Amino acid sequence: xxxxxxxxxxxxxxxxxxxxxxxxxxxxxxxxxxxxxxxxxxxxxxxxxxxxxxxxxxxxxxxxxxxxxxxxxxxxxxxxxxxxxxxxxxxxxxxxxxxxxxxxxxxxxxxxxxxxxxxxxxxxxxxxxxxxxxxxxxxxxxxxxxxxxxxxxxxxxxxxxxxxxxxxxxxxxxxxxxxxxxxxxxxxxxxxxxxxxxxxxxxxxxxxxxxxxxxxxxxxxxxxxxxxxxxxxxxxxxxxxxxxxxxxxxxxxxxxxxxxxxxxxxxxxxxxxxxxxxxxxxxxxxxxxxxxxxxxxxxxxxxxxxxxxxxxxxxxxxxxxxxxxxxxxxxxxxxxxxxxxxxxxxxxxxxxxxxxxxxxxxxxxxxxxxxxxxxxxxxxxxxxxxxxxxxxxxxxxxxxxxxxxxxxxxxxxxxxxxxxxxxxxxxxxxxxxxxxxxxxxxxxxxxxxxxxxxxxxxxxxxxxxxxxxxxxxxxxxxxxxxxxxxxxxxxxxxxxxxxxxxxxxxxxxxxxxxxxxxxxxxxxxxxx
Numbered sequence: 022x023x024x025x026x027x028x029x030x031x032x033x034x035x036x037x038x039x040x041x042x043x044x045x046x047x048x049x050x051x052x053x054x055x056x057x058x059x060x061x062x063x064x065x066x067x068x069x070x071x072x073x074x075x076x077x078x079x080x081x082x083x084x085x086x087x088x089x090x091x092x093x094x095x096x097x098x099x100x101x102x103x104x105x106x107x108x109x110x111x112x113x114x115x116x117x118x119x120x121x122x123x124x125x126x127x128x129x130x131x132x133x134x135x136x137x138x139x140x141x142x143x144x145x146x147x148x149x150x151x152x153x154x155x156x157x158x159x160x161x162x163x164x165x166x167x168x169x170x171x172x173x174x175x176x177x178x179x180x181x182x183x184x185x186x187x188x189x190x191x192x193x194x195x196x197x198x199x200x201x202x203x204x205x206x207x208x209x210x211x212x213x214x215x216x217x218x219x220x221x222x223x224x225x226x227x228x229x230x231x232x233x234x235x236x237x238x239x240x241x242x243x244x245x246x247x248x249x250x251x252x253x254x255x256x257x258x259x260x261x262x263x264x265x266x267x268x269x270x271x272x273x274x275x276x277x278x279x280x281x282x283x284x285x286x287x288x289x290x291x292x293x294x295x296x297x298x299x300x301x302x303x304x305x306x307x308x309x310x311x312x313x314x315x316x317x318x319x320x321x322x323x324x325x326x327x328x329x330x331x332x333x334x335x336x337x338x339x340x341x342x343x344x345x346x347x348x349x350x351x352x353x354x355x356x357x358x359x360x361x362x363x364x365x366x367x368x369x370x371x372x373x374x375x376x377x378x379x380x381x382x383x384x385x386x387x388x389x390x391x392x393x394x395x396x397x398x399x400x401x402x403x404x405x406x407x408x409x410x411x412x413x414x415x416x417x418x419x420x421x422x423x424x425x426x427x428x429x430x431x432x433x434x435x436x437x438x439x440x441x442x443x444x445x446x447x448x449x450x451x452x453x454x455x456x457x458x459x460x461x462x463x464x465x466x467x468x469x470x471x472x473x474x475x476x477x478x479x480x481x482x483x484x485x486x487x488x489x490x491x492x493x494x495x496x497x498x499x500x501x502x503x504x505x506x507x508x509x510x511x512x513x514x515x516x517x518x519x520x521x522x523x524x525x526x527x528x529x530x531x532x533x534x535x536x537x538x539x540x541x542x543x544x545x546x547x548x549x
Contacts, residue, residue, distance in 0.1 A: 067391050067418055069106075072099070075417035076107045079395075079410050082428070086410075087112040092382075092401040093278050093285045094122040097410065098306035100394045103318055105310045114275045114400070116285050124307045127260050127274045128398040129291065131375030133383045134263075134302035135229060137252070137312060139181060139336045139358025140328060141244075141298075142236050143320075144251035147329025151239045153178040153357065160235035165210040171218045172210075180232035181357040182340035183224050188215035188541045190513070192227035193296075197511040198473065198490025202295040206231050211471040213541055222343040222355060226299035229358070233298030244298055255327045256311045261304040265294045268303035275400035277380020285401060291379040291512060300375070306396050313387055313394035316371065337361060337371055337389070364388075364419070372411070376403035378512050386411040393418060405431025448506055448519050448536075456502035461485060464503075464522050464530045468546035473538060476546045487520070503530070509537065 076099055086092055094112030098105060110122035130137065145151050157164055157175045165172045171186060179185050191212045195205045205227055215223055237244040248263040260271070268274060269290075278285040293301040304312075311322065316337075320328035339354035339361045354361050360372045368390050375383035380400060384407035387394035395414045397407040409428035416423045458464075461480040468476045477488040481496075485505065488494045497505040503522040509515055518537035522530035531548050538544035 072101045079414045095399040096306040098310040127271045129381045130302045131381045133375040135358040136373045138298040141248045143332040144328045146332040177232045180228045184341045185228045186214040186218040187225045189223040193513045199492030222341045226296045229299045258308040261308045263297045278401045289379045291377045309396040317389045382407045384408045384411045405435035467549045470546045
């Protein structure tokens with residue numbers, strides 16, 4: 022799942038709470054000076070009537086999205102005062118079929134899985150199986166990053182707050198190439214760091230996945246089973262799973278859709294098992310309502326303490342600065358699997374977005390002091406709708422009106438592929454008079470790369486083909502002299518991108534550079 026910037030949430034306006042009872046803007050932060058937030062949030066301020074009014078607003082808004090074909094389908098649930106007060110489905114589970122979505126329809130959560138998964142780890146922390154500061158080297162001695170000191174000192178907290186030093190989305194493309202979870206986690210040792218550990222935030226699915234797997238190992242079980250035992254079964258989340266096979270076997274499920282020539286199409290199905298703790302949970306809005314109630318009530322559900330209160334509240338605390346809000350210029354923070362912020366009245370706001378380019382867009386948002394939470398799940402490519410509806414709801418519930426047009430704002434932000442973390446190739450039009458390529462045998466051969474593995478270039482008789490990773494085989498097309506192109510349509514790579522061979526004095530290519538694999542400077546393959 023993507024969202025290196027949006028995962029921090031455009032709505033996350035988080036500052037350090039001073040003992041004085043106000044929330045001052047740090048002098049070093051961008052934004053207006055001398056801004057102070059009132060922290061008088063000890064008592065609940067909103068009423069049932071306000072919440073019902075906000076529900077009526079988003080009910081109409083959601084139906085409008087379906088009526089205008091803005092998305093194939095969605096479902097929404099709202100909790101208030103430790104009760105489910107609204108749950109409804111809209112639209113259809115799959116384009117071209119008649120089955121409707123209801124409140125029990127199961128969706129893929131994408132990166133909202135991180136928030137759900139952090140609750141599983143909190144349960145293990147509460148039972149003293151691990152601590153948030155357990156070292157990965159103690160829990161999983163086989164795991165390593167490129168620097169020995171980092172490998173020795175990296176903790177669950179570091180990985181769950183995206184401050185390991187790994188670059189954003191490290192390992193995601195390896196999943197597209199067909200590597201499994203164990204292979205990807207092993208290959209992270211060949212990934213060049215983007216920063217020193219704990220020096221910068223970088224959203225990393227497989228870093229977080231390693232933390233979760235290490236916690237499960239300490240519990241002597243698998244991540245999928247740990248999730249079921251510590252969270253899904255105790256809460257009665259019967260429609261929730263961390264296994265793709267369980268999602269796919271559900272009769273009442275919403276499949277993913279992409280936009281193709283302006284139409285929603287179920288083209289590819291995302292199978293996120295390799296990064297299950299980061300993006301592999303599937304659930305319904307009815308089940309997610311139970312989870313939101315647990316979060317808001319400090320680990321309690323139906324009067325029973327399911328998860329230790331201190332352990333779960335630690336996930337709600339700021340751990341790492343993730344950037345600045347493009348709306349206010351104020352700092353944003355990430356907790357442990359959550360975006361953590363405070364609104365203008367000092368109220369804690371917890372949120373997370375999720376999205377698959379192959380067809381899922383989700384959002385949860387909670388205001389614990391008001392005992393309020395909303396979950397929006399959709400079965401379409403991320404266009405900002407889930408975030409827009411959740412923000413509209415909380416504005417209406419808290420203030421009785423929208424502070425701005427959230428639907429329009431998020432639609433504009435999500436129109437930028439870079440905001441979604443996509444690597445987009447756009448090399449479409451070759452020169453009118455391209456220089457000819459050399460004979461095929463100049464390029465044919467095996468090229469190696471520590472991080473991505475071997476790349477095999479073969480002549481199929483009709484042109485050159487590359488085989489990369491365990492399962493990816495693609496034809497490449499000539500562009501100009503020693504530059505070719507390939508076209509990708511996967512979760513992390515899309516569009517047409519350059520593949521450039523460097524030919525040695527012997528007339529044979531000595532290396533090949535993949536432009537869309539080179540974001541972190543590791544896209545060069547050397548001939549064996």
